[in-house]
Amino acid sequence: MFELVDHTENINRLLARYGVKFGIYKNHEFHEQLFPFDPLPRVISAEEFDFLNRGLSQRVNALNLFLADVYSEKKIIKDGVIPADFVYSSKGYLPQCEKIVPPGKIYSHISGIDLVQGKDKNWYILEDNLRIPSGASYPMIARELTRRAAPATFSRTRIADNRNYAVMLKETLDYVNTGGINVVLTPGRYNAAFFEHSYLAERSGAVLAMPQDLLVENNKLYYRQYGGRNLQVGAVYRRLSDEYLDPLCFLPESLIGVPGIMNVYRSGNVAIVNAPGNGVADDKGIYYFVPHMIKYYLGEEAILKNAPTYLAFYEKDREFILEHLERLVVKDVSEAGGYGVIFGRDLTKEKLRELAEVIKAEPRRFIAQEVIDFIDLGIVEGDHEVPRKADLRAFVLAGKDTRVWPSGLTRFSRNPNSFVVNSSQGGGFKDTWVLSR
Amino acid sequence: MELTFDAPVAEHHFAFRCLPMTEGGQTCYGLQYGIEPSGLLCEITDGFGNRMCTGEALDPHDSLNLRAEGTVYVDRSEAVREELHPLFLFPSAYTAADESLREYLRECRLLEGKDGRRNLPFCLMDCLFRDFSYVPGKTDIHTTAAQAWAGRQGVCQDYAHIFVTLCRLAGYPARYVAGMMVGEGATHAWAEVYIDGAWMGFDPTHNRLTDDTYIKLSHGRDFGDCTIDRGCFKGFASQRQNIYVKVED
Secondary structure: OHHHHHHHHHHHHHHHHHOOEEEEEEOOEEEEEEOOEEEEEEEEOHHHHHHHHHHHHHHHHHHHHHHHHHOOOOHHHHOOOOOHHHHHOOOOOOHHHOOOOOHHHOOOOEEEEEEEEEOOOOEEEEEEEOOOOOOOHHHHHHHHHHHHHOHHHHHHOOEOOHHHHHHHHHHHHHHHOOOOEEEEEOOOOOOOOHHHHHHHHHHHOOEEEOHHHEEEEOOEEEEOOOOOOOEEEEEEEEOOOHHHHOOOOOOOOOOOOOOOHHHHHHOOOOEEEOOOOHHHOOOHHHHOOHHHHHHHHHOOOOOOEEOOEEEOOOHHHHHHHHHOHHHEEEEEOOOOOOOOEEEHHHOOHHHHHHHHHHHHHOHHHEEEEEOOOEOEEEEEEOOEEEEEEEEEEEEEEEOOOEEEOOOOEEEEOOOOOOOOOOHHHOOEEEEEEEEOO | OEEEEEEEEEEEEEEEOOOOOOEOOEEEEEEEEEEEOOOOEEEEEOOOOOEEEEEEEOOOEEEEEEEEEEEEEEOOOOOOEOOOOHHHHOOOOOOOOOHHHHHHHHHHHHOOOOOOOOOHHHHHHHHHHHHOEEOOOOOOOOOOHHHHHHHOEEOHHHHHHHHHHHHHHOOOOEEEEEEEEOEEEOOEEEEEEEEOOEEEEEEOOOOEEOOOOEEEEEEEOOHHHOOOEEEEEEOOOOEEEEOOEEEOO
16 A cells, blocks of 8 residues: 555646545634545444444444434434434424424434554444534545556456445435435535535536526426426435525524425435434434443444443433543533643643533533543645544445445544544545445 | 515515414414415424424515414413423523622522512512613614613513523523513513423513413523514625504403
């Protein structure tokens, strides 16, 4: 794989030309930055992948059952496994989605589960992303380009082809499609992941639609064709968030939504991928309860572990957090994208005291986790290989069955002292190779 | 209901919550409704169980009328027991309490059980009726409970919001109700409190429990879930909404 190193610059130049960029909003300004690619892949053996596949599928199956339960019977709350507080005061819980049964009863069709491998070789789940996890397109196109740059590498090493993501995505959409075409709905050119929207649409044979291309008529959803007949839409892989999706149902001031789409969805006339309302299950507070969900719904022990987590909401946990604040990482449950993550060890005594006060005042808002000493992966810097912290976003697709894509997005921190790998925080990415038997 | 626009609009999508529901002690019969300009309407039940009538008028128009007629049989003499959705215990956009409302709840609590007053919701209704004045024009549809309380004046929507806020704060599940009363005029708003396994209607604007002269259109966390008309259209126009209600006993 080291022969790839010589092609680094070339590949990065091509990625830039294809538009593999990351847009971020900072201080209300839109900045686009390159998403730097490192040529050395993360390599996962077939046995290890098999294990991850079982653990991740189990987790996503339980999360889907949880979502179905929360929006219908709420058994898990009645049985006291999860306190009502964590569901109903979560921003992600949308009462507008009550009693909707999505096609195929699937809520999280495409899940992005972030994990890290500790120095003890154990994998730990860091967070679940069940709304619109992005990033699958980056390793896809990187693989495409590296294969072209160094074809011999890929004939010598037996690596599972990750370009099948498009097929997996299409199968997932087709499975829930209620009759009509598949579309990828993008908010537009200035979205952080616009490259991904267009790439996935092109690869999966779906139509890339802007909000104004879609129209609700007589409780059905249509795609407007220029100068022609409107086409009925059976599945929408939407890449805009719940609150902007339908001004008739959520934020009335949304200009990028499709008016009436929620009613079409409620009537069972279109599938929305992922289902609106999933935010209630990938809340950092709910994360704590996922192993309990697995036991409750599946009667199994969780195959993959959570990072050891304490919930400030519980008095016993809160005391523990306040006592060990300097060694824990504290996360604000309402923030995403690496924002609102505080490492106790980086704080002065005074700041620690301030944080403790905030936690005491609003315990529901915070979780604290043990800092996992996760393994470093080598990245190329100049002529050297240097170790950097890296995580893995695995993509789990749920349709007829639940499967993990044999690849994933490996993100690394470019800062040697940082554990935060989010692309919005300036990290880079690697391809993830899953070896075939 | 009549929506008028000062300039033509097109691609008008709407969701109306203005059809009497069948639930609790209320049953709706033989409802006939239609819109002008004519178009197809769909009927859907929303997440709260409200009847919603949705549709679109795509061609340019400067008014949209919905006319609905029917019979509603109301008998609230017996409490209808139903399961509680825990959601109604938590604050919502319009019903987040501030320090002033918390303080007010503490004051009201002192009166609980005194002077022959019954449990807390009754007591809250009494106090609110005494301390808040019905004055139209001081608040609008965006006013929250805390804002309305700060001015001590408002309309039925504000009474209902403040009452719901106080009940939830005190641990009583409560919901906002939009509906109509016998007579002619506009719509009305009140609240329901979940007591002993059933929803009980409180009308804080009139300081009384609801009876068979109240017809429910919708309920939810607050006004935001019960808007009679939610719509969006293309066109540079402002919209006026007129609601005409006639209920005969």
